[in-house]
Amino acid sequence: MDGFSINRLKLIDRRLAECAETQKIQTPERGWINTIGTSINMTLEQLVRKQFLTRQGAKKNEECEASGAISINSLKEIAKAMYIQLFYGFVPNDDSYSNLINKKAEEDAKKIMLRTDQNMQLKKQGNNPERLKRAVEELAEKISQTYI
Numbered sequence: 001m002d003g004f005s006i007n008r009l010k011l012i013d014r015r016l017a018e019c020a021e022t023q024k025i026q027t028p029e030r031g032w033i034n035t036i037g038t039s040i041n042m043t044l045e046q047l048v049r050k051q052f053l054t055r056q057g058a059k060k061n062e063e064c065e066a067s068g069a070i071s072i073n074s075l076k077e078i079a080k081a082m083y084i085q086l087f088y089g090f091v092p093n094d095d096s097y098s099n100l101i102n103k104k105a106e107e108d109a110k111k112i113m114l115r116t117d118q119n120m121q122l123k124k125q126g127n128n129p130e131r132l133k134r135a136v137e138e139l140a141e142k143i144s145q146t147y148i
Contacts, residue, residue, distance in 0.1 A: 013096040023091055031066030033078055042082060050081035105144035109136045 028035040037047060048058045061078060064070040072088060079086040092100040113136045 009097055009101070013098055016091060016096060019089070019091070022087070029066070031062060033062045033065050033082075036082060036084065040082065047078070047081055051077060101144050101147045102140070105147065106136065106140040108143050109140035113139060 033047075036042075037044070044055060044058050044062075047053075048055050051058065053061070061070060061074060065075065065078075072086070075088075076086050094100050094103060113132060
């Protein structure tokens with residue numbers, strides 16, 4: 001990995017750390033539009049007027065958001081009408097993008113090395129487990145550098 005890529009990755013990981021608590025937030029059963037609207041005492045009729053929608057259109061937005069079928073642009077428009085900002089992002093399951101890249105590189109390296117080792121064993125030239133493990137680690141390091 002070049003210095004720029006490593007620095008960019010570290011910056012992204014720092015920003016994720018700042019948002020760590022948001023990962024614990026569960027989406028409300030009726031969706032955020034309904035929950036926030038109720039919390040700030042904004043009726044559906046007020047939201048309809050701000051968005052220039054029909055009542056049915058606003059209700060459909062609520063239903064689509066609750067079911068996960070709403071577009072990001074629609075969410076942005078609704079957030080703007082509610083005087084809030086939409087936060088949208090992808091958060092890796094492994095706490096950081098660095099960990100995610102390393103895990104993916106290791107998986108790819110194992111596939112490659114196991115396939116190679118199988119071919120070598122057919123020729124009676126297979127590696128011992130320790131040597132294979134080192135080869136996977138070395139290849140994973142090289143592969144991870146290509147991901148960024």
